[in-house]
Amino acid sequence: TQLLEQSPQFLSIQEGENLTVYCNSSSVFSSLQWYRQEPGEGPVLLVTVVTGGEVKKLKRLTFQFGDARKDSSLHITAAQPGDTGLYLCAGGRDDKIIFGKGTRLHILP
Amino acid sequence: GAVVSQHPSWVICKSGTSVKIECRSLDFQATTMFWYRQFPKQSLMLMATSNEGSKATYEQGVEKDKFLINHASLTLSTLTVTSAHPEDSSFYICSAYRDGDTQYFGPGTRLTVL
Numbered sequence: 001t002q003l004l005e006q007s008p009q010f011l012s013i014q015e016g017e018n019l020t021v022y023c024n025s026s027s028v029f030s031s032l033q034w035y036r037q038e039p040g041e042g043p044v045l046l047v048t049v050v051t052g053g054e055v056k057k058l059k060r061l062t063f064q065f066g067d068a069r070k071d072s073s074l075h076i077t078a079a080q081p082g083d084t085g086l087y088l089c090a091g092g093r094d095d096k097i098i099f100g101k102g103t104r105l106h107i108l109p
Numbered sequence: 110g111a112v113v114s115q116h117p118s119w120v121i122c123k124s125g126t127s128v129k130i131e132c133r134s135l136d137f138q139a140t141t142m143f144w145y146r147q148f149p150k151q152s153l154m155l156m157a158t159s160n161e162g163s164k165a166t167y168e169q170g171v172e173k174d175k176f177l178i179n180h181a182s183l184t185l186s187t188l189t190v191t192s193a194h195p196e197d198s199s200f201y202i203c204s205a206y207r208d209g210d211t212q213y214f215g216p217g218t219r220l221t222v223l
Contacts, residue, residue, distance in 0.1 A: 033211070042113075042202050042214035043153065088152060095141070097204075097212055101152040 003027055004091055004100035012106040016078055021103040023089030024071045031092040032065055032072045036085045037102075043088055079107045111137050113205045115215035122193055123223055129189045130218045132203030138183035139205035143212065144176075147200040159186040193222045 035043035049065035112135040145153040165178035177189040204212040
């Protein structure tokens, strides 16, 4: 059973477009994190959201945590080729981090 | 942010040999470290939780006798893949948990078993 479902799995868009990726679960998490991973490297933490309804912004990236703390979204404005990568959401549970399968994003120049 | 290193960054070995991977927290002490495995184009799967001074806790389906974990100090955890086989080829990533903060991930070790 996949606790965290991410959608879409793959996304290829033109530079300058906006996009949203989603992370959904039937379970409540104490916190949700978003990571970006480049090929051959470990994941790098982008943001942690802990409060239901919380919105955090990181330059062109906007992260939202659902009111019920079961889902989250990542919105990228005016995507750039440098945004290309694997975006992983992860939920905190019992002192562990459980990862979703990720959204592989490719921004075309 | 905190720094976690892994060594080696990549390794190629023959089937049947054992390989040791080190995970170090360079600027903080970590009582808890985690080991993940990532197959190509897939997500990270937690293998085990490494606790300093005690036995590791393995996730369901992970063979503890095959993947030996030692967390001998507050800055070092090692994962030994014993009698490696081609199906063990993967990207192994560790993370170290800094108390009151979060997990910090290492850069990963790519293991290829011939």
